[in-house]
Amino acid sequence: MASAGPAATSRGPRQLAFLADRLPSMSAAERKITDVLTRSPDDAISMSITELADRAGVSEATISRYCRRLQFKGYQDLRIRIARELAAEEASAGGSAENGIELAASTSADLLNRTARLLDPAKVDRAADAISAARRVVCVGLGASGIAAQAAAHHLLGIGVRAESHADLHVLLGATALLDSSDVVLAFSRTGSAKDVTACVRLAHAQGATVISVTNASRSPVAKLSDIVLQVASEGTIGTLDSVLVQVFVLEILMRGCLERLGPAAELAAARVSEVIMGRLY
Template structure:
């Protein structure tokens, strides 16, 4: 791997967190058609790409040099050389995909291990994929909002409810309704000073998409937390926060996707709390006092 491998060993030369190939797979649905050509070629020919110049990669993938550079930047690399170094590192020491489906032949210990590993991988992959610029915009929007409306159904409703609890604890006026009809009704109250946050793993949950669409029509700023970057919910978003979780037919009941969503909620909460630090501390103390009598 010639000159590329010369840069693989030093720890201080580590590239952006998370493997290049896993990032490409997770981001593929959000890429432009021209970027998908390059991504597909890299995914299918990773061992060859590390030997190729940018011109060769462009020609082989049917895209332009500018598209290659743009894709590198979207992945978090400063340029093509940095992407090649990351690829070489990955091929020398490939990351293990620990997501395994639970099967009828598994004993209890094996099934539990797989469930825990799937949850851990969903969290780590989401951290690798999370766009800090988008997260910062979401933090600013929530911190400045008059009201925050949270929408989700099924397991995604649990993430929405968790966000509600956390935001209220730091003094952010938030609203969550578990009933889909009430979610739709609540959008009538939204306006251009409000934020609507939708949670949907698929990005295609009708109740969530409908609520976001109605809130957006009222002028609310829309934040979408989803696993699918080209989904109906994502297309409504002013700010998109992507999760990265793999679901299987006999997986752990949507737990990896929920863990990924909860991790994004935690990231958003931490960001908001830091943004309004003094206010957050004051409200945490006050809300703590409010429930102190609920414990023996």
């Protein structure tokens, strides 16, 4: 393996100096971790500790010790620091509105194309089958991922699928506790490591419900508890809606699959829902 030193200090503006500056005093294992983080800082924000351990070839315990040695409480604090560094870099770059539009457009197109390549058509088919046949679908997502969860419930309900989403965690846990093998949980989580989302998924899994997760982290706690994992790409830049964009993209694909499977029943449901809603417009 090549020395971590040159790789970590050749990142230019994204070298994460607070890590690179500590290289001379790091052990071989710590250099491996630093090498992974500085080579792909955008990925580092969304990597779980398990994924980082795999990529660096070290144990999770070694990563925890590494974080403490750098004066962080844990791996999550380190990720937050990396995210802040990258956000500060982008903010200092400035630029016109025109540049911002071009950057957002190119980044979004790249993310969608990368996600399309990551998605396994067989898994997408299985997910659409499960959702179309489900008695109930509970859409789970908190924070930014809650936007995708609410959109999923709204659009699935619009084609006759009895879907729901809850912002209140207690209500969400209660809804999940009442699921059984005829139900589905559709979970959205960029990192796949959010404790509350993991708790809902674990509960649904124990109840025998089919768990479908949409996540960037295929080896995360949420992914490990899922029957079907739909992996998405991630830019990992703080302060953007990149994660929501790819989640809604996957939702659009699933919606097309469900419409195909439900056929006339979906069309009838959509007409009934539309009629009720249109009656509320001026």
